Amino acid sequence: MANPISKDLIAASATPLILSILKRGDSYGYEIIQTVHEVSDGELEWADGMLYPILHRLEKKGLVESYWGQADTGRKRKYYKLRRQGKRALDEQRRAWDQLSTLLHDLNGGPACSI
């Protein structure tokens, strides 16, 4: 099994991951957690409850919006939807992560760069 991802890295990647999931379609807390778990093959373990303060902060920043719907069970369920501002923020974050990834690759066995 690969090394577990550190808590700091999990925290730093939470926002782009949530925005990426919402880019695929509207979703709710439990489903977001399940998606992360499945896509990462269980490598990324979030404390379930920590997702909600992040979602609320994203909503406050205007990156996502929420609405109430109904689950199959009849329970009230809060769904999140990505806003245009959120799509822009996701693009910016993806560029930043790509840059970091390239940098790491270059510094660890990639082609030598001249400064």
Added chain:
Amino acid sequence: MFDLEREVQAWCARIHRGGRDRGERMAELADHLYCQIDRLLAEGHDEEEAFRIATSRMGEPADLAREHAKNLTGWPKARAILFALCTCRARALDDLLTDKARARWIIGVSLFFAGAMLVSSWLMRGMEMGQTGTYVLLAIWWVPYSVLLAASPCRERSENEESSAAR
């Protein structure tokens, strides 16, 4: 007998202690718990066990409550800060304040006490025993000030820095 609905509501209430939309946030958290519990029940766990596992996956209630408190604004936030102050919960206070708010906190407390001293000096000017009165007031002010200082996040932070420097 174990009452699942009551337990879920009580658990959610521990996380969300205030805020205008407390009811909605509790409902959201409860929906998550029920999703997890339904899954665990389908796997063969009983209700009590499913509840215990589901809540443990959510994380520590105190940590979650702190995270959610960061999102509070206006009066609910002021109330949370006041509660943290009154109970000398420096850690909770630290979580509620950003670096900017921390600086404002120090300046605010200092200005308040400086102002209070100036006003009392002015009120007691020319009074007999005025000087003694000022000293007495100073001593009285020192008590709440010490309490506030004890609860101040800055004190806890500097203590942590000192202890880590000593290691």
